[in-house]
Amino acid sequence: MIATGGAPREVLTVVADEFAATTAALIGDAMRAAVSARGKCRIVLAGGRTPAAVYRVLAADATVSWGQVSAFIGDERCVPPDHAESNYRMINDTLLSAVTMEEDRIFRLRGELGGAAAAAEYDAMLDALGGEPKFDIVLSGVGADGHTASLFPGDPMVDQATGWAMRSVAPAAFAISDRVGLTLRALNSTRLQVVLCTSDDKKPVRQRIFSGAADAALLPAARLSGTERTVWVVDPD
Numbered sequence: 001m002i003a004t005g006g007a008p009r010e011v012l013t014v015v016a017d018e019f020a021a022t023t024a025a026l027i028g029d030a031m032r033a034a035v036s037a038r039g040k041c042r043i044v045l046a047g048g049r050t051p052a053a054v055y056r057v058l059a060a061d062a063t064v065s066w067g068q069v070s071a072f073i074g075d076e077r078c079v080p081p082d083h084a085e086s087n088y089r090m091i092n093d094t095l096l097s098a099v100t101m102e103e104d105r106i107f108r109l110r111g112e113l114g115g116a117a118a119a120a121e122y123d124a125m126l127d128a129l130g131g132e133p134k135f136d137i138v139l140s141g142v143g144a145d146g147h148t149a150s151l152f153p154g155d156p157m158v159d160q161a162t163g164w165a166m167r168s169v170a171p172a173a174f175a176i177s178d179r180v181g182l183t184l185r186a187l188n189s190t191r192l193q194v195v196l197c198t199s200d201d202k203k204p205v206r207q208r209i210f211s212g213a214a215d216a217a218l219l220p221a222a223r224l225s226g227t228e229r230t231v232w233v234v235d236p237d
C-alpha cells in the first residue's frame with residue numbers, strides 16, 4: 001500500500017453495467033452528508049470521458065440539494081468552453097445544465113485565457129476560498145500513463161507546485177497540450193477522494209499502483225487521497 005498521507009485506499013470493484021449508478025450513489029451520499037453536516041457541499045468535477053455516464057445519473061438525483069452545491073473543475077484543456085475538447089462543455093452537457101444551481105457557484109476554469117492566466121485566476125479564487133480541506137468531494141480520472149487531471153508523470157511541477165492551480169503541458173499524444181488544473185495539494189484537500197479507473201487500457205497502470213511498486217508511487221494518480229476516504233472505483237481484473 002503506497003502511503004499517500006491521506007486516508008488509506010479503498011477499492012470498489014464494479015462491473016460496467018453498474019459503474020454509473022454505483023459511482024453516482026457514492027457521490028450523491030457524500031453530497032447529502034456534506035450539506036447536512038455543513039449546510040453546503042463543494043465538489044470538484046473531473047474531465048475526460050469516463051465521468052460522463054456518472055454525471056447523467058447524478059443529474060437525475062433529486063435528493064441532492066443542488067442549491068447548496070458549489071462546483072469546481074479539476075482541470076481544463078485551454079480551449080473555449082464550447083469547444084469539443086472542453087472538459088467544462090462535457091460537464092455542463094451531462095450535469096450542470098440539468099440541475100438548478102446558482103450561477104456564481106459554478107467555478108469554471110477559463111482555459112480560453114491560456115494556461116498561465118487561467119491558473120493564476122483560479123489559484124487566487126481558491127486561495128480566497130476559506131476552509132480546509134477545501135473540498136468535500138474530489139472526483140479524479142486516471143490516464144493509462146498514470147496521469148490524473150492535468151498532472152502528468154515526469155512533470156517536476158507535480159511536486160514543486162505549492163499553490164492551488166497550475167499550468168501544465170500535456171505530452172504530444174494528447175490533442176490539446178496547453179492545460180490548466182488543480183495541483184496535487186488542491187486535489188488532495190478534500191474529505192472524499194473518488195478515483196475513476198475503469199477500462200482495459202488502464203488495468204496495467206492500476207495494477208502497478210496497487211502492487212506498491214516504488215516507481216508507481218511517483219505517478220500522479222497514485223498520490224491522490226482524501227482526508228477521510230480515498231475510494232478507487234475499478235472494473236474487475
Ligand code: 6PG
Nearest residue numbers: 047048049050141142143148149
Ligand atoms: C482530461 C482529464 C484527464 C482524464 C484522464 C482519463 O482533461 O483529459 O482530466 O486527466 O481524467 O485522461 O480520461 P478518460 O476518462 O477519457 O479515460
